[in-house]
Amino acid sequence: MASPEPISTAQALADKPQEAPLEQALQRPYQHGFVTDIESDSLPPGLDEDTIRAISRKKKEPQFLLDWRLAAFRRWQTMALPDWARLKIAPIDFQALSYYSAPKSMKDKPKSLDEVDPKLLETYEKLGVPLHERAALAGVAVDAVFDSVSVGTTFRKQLADVGVIFCSFSHAVQNHPELVEKYLGTVVPQGDNFYAALNSAVFSDGSFVYIPKGVKCPMELSSYFRINAQNTGQFERTLIIAEEGSSVSYLEGCTAPQRDENQLHAAVVELIAHDDAFIKYSTVQNWYPGDEHGVGGIYNFVTKRGLAAGKRSRIAWTQIETGSAITWKYPSCVLRGEGSSGEFFSIAVSNHRQQADTGTKMIHLGKNTTSRIVSKGISAGHAHNAYRGLVRINPGAEGARNHTQCDSLLIGPHCGAHTFPYVDSGRADAVVEHEATTTRISAERLFYCEQRGIDAQEATALIVGGFCQAVLEELPMEFALEAKALLAVSLEGAVG
């Protein structure tokens, strides 16, 4: 795919200084913008079948997985970039990207944190990632993904005691290949869409969770993703399986170093909930959004889907999207089990020149399935925010019900909010309700706050927090605090 203006090239990388001193980098405007100078073991840019064989070989994968990747790659080659979203995207040169990058110091596979590269730990410290003491205090197990290889997993033993498997995807491939083979691609097939196919071909690592029958996972599972090696697209793959009667809450939070090139990110997340199982998946996404002119910033094309396979199973997506130059993301639920339910709670903030096209799909297949959508979109600066949702009621979904609440908040005169709620009902008796509002931060409300002594900045944060309250309430406590802080930071300078 040749393009006149590739978003990133090997040449551009060679011209750039490779390492920025940490202190200096920390003074940059973007709070999490710095680069750790760990040597990367990277594949050269380019993508063909040999690239995929090399990735698979490096990861010592079984034959079934290599075959699966190659099948995905062949599908991908026949597919075209999707262009239906309300996004303006510069051409992406997929041959200019490197598809594998592993921190070199990881070759010896550290057995504990003591063996982990101190520089890596330092990065986590700067980010405030609660990897050890803080994780213990917060009761959070962290599977830290640094670039493409997992470097530390805490609480694995505690989880193992109840039979929960929480590990990197690569670890699962080596140790639980039967589970991977059974479930991989069952919710998001290889050819589902352009980016999912690309991910299926080249995914590097991610997280794997398996909750056995009847087990309530004893802690919130948390995975922190970082994009670090320059010019390397990240292709995580996450697979969560909840057996009958089990439940799990999984948290995903992201920050990324600042850089000038756009970075491609195309993840796939698959959830499977069996009878009476409950999976709650929460995301705080804070990748570099680009500067106020829209330069730099992450391109985030994500496919997230949950299959409520069993009777009365339940899947809940909660997301706080504040980062990325471009967000293309529709966490969805396929409600197959009788009486199963799906929920989607979303806050999407776009400021400056950010573009977000996000929403959900609720596919009702089983009888008496229910779904609920609460979407809060906030636009400021010159940003555009689109909610795109699909509620489909299949003919067999007797007694299906959906409720959608879709609210937009505009800050300033130059931004936009767009709502595309598609309803496709195959049953006359289905109950599908949709409510939508669009509001501005009114001068009267702002002045009311200011008259009480609250400055415009804090008043905006307060008003935005109130606007988002219904979604924030769905987040686990420690995430809710982080999310509120993030909302405030994301909208700094938007008013006053």
Add this chain to the structure above:
Amino acid sequence: MTSPEPLLQVRDLRVQVGERTVLHSVSLDVNAGSLVVLMGANGSGKSTLGLALAGHPAYQVLGGQALLAGQDLLALPAHERARAGLFLSFQSPPDVPGVKNNLFIRTALNAQRESRGQPPLDAFDFLTSAKQAAKALGLPEAMLGRPVNEGFSGGERKRNELLQLALLQPRLALLDEIDSGMDVDGVRAVVEQVRRQRAQGTAFIVVSHYLQMIEQLEPDAVLRLDQGCIAETGDLGLARHIAETGFASRTAPAGA
């Protein structure tokens, strides 16, 4: 007006809203602990005075001066005027959807405390004093947990203004028709709260036409505003006379 330096000094204040000059020349002094009642026909500029002093962006000051405890109010942004001790009870308080009342008031109080170098109150300490204040005003505790003014009746919104007045402890409070929409108990709560805070030195400017409340407030002065100027200055007698005869009979000769 006995004390040496008035808390609030307004001199020749001129204010424009849009294309229209609403205040032509207003001068008044208010001492700490004293209470001034402002009366006047619709459109005479009563609300404008409060909003201009509080720094509403739509109210453009054309000239004049306003000092609060010697500080130049007109040079400050709205939030700093509030931190300097100015409180405005709104005639129609807006709602702030989703923001709980106790969070809103605590955020305001802590912003003010911080500007004075005082440590912030934590959620627990604040709630304790907020509950006490609510009880003293006859407000249900549940009102603290509800979003600010969202779904409140007119009277409830006014009581909520009163609650904020009690918790923020300003030096100068401008109450713009706080009695409108309130029931008898509400008006009694206003009178009692004003009395308590006056005793602690808070000065009040009260816009009202409700004679019974004005009498109970025991004002130090009653002013009548007409076409953006203070047309008459008096005591309770003026308020009683206005209540009896209305504004129309007074404005005619002034304009002629």
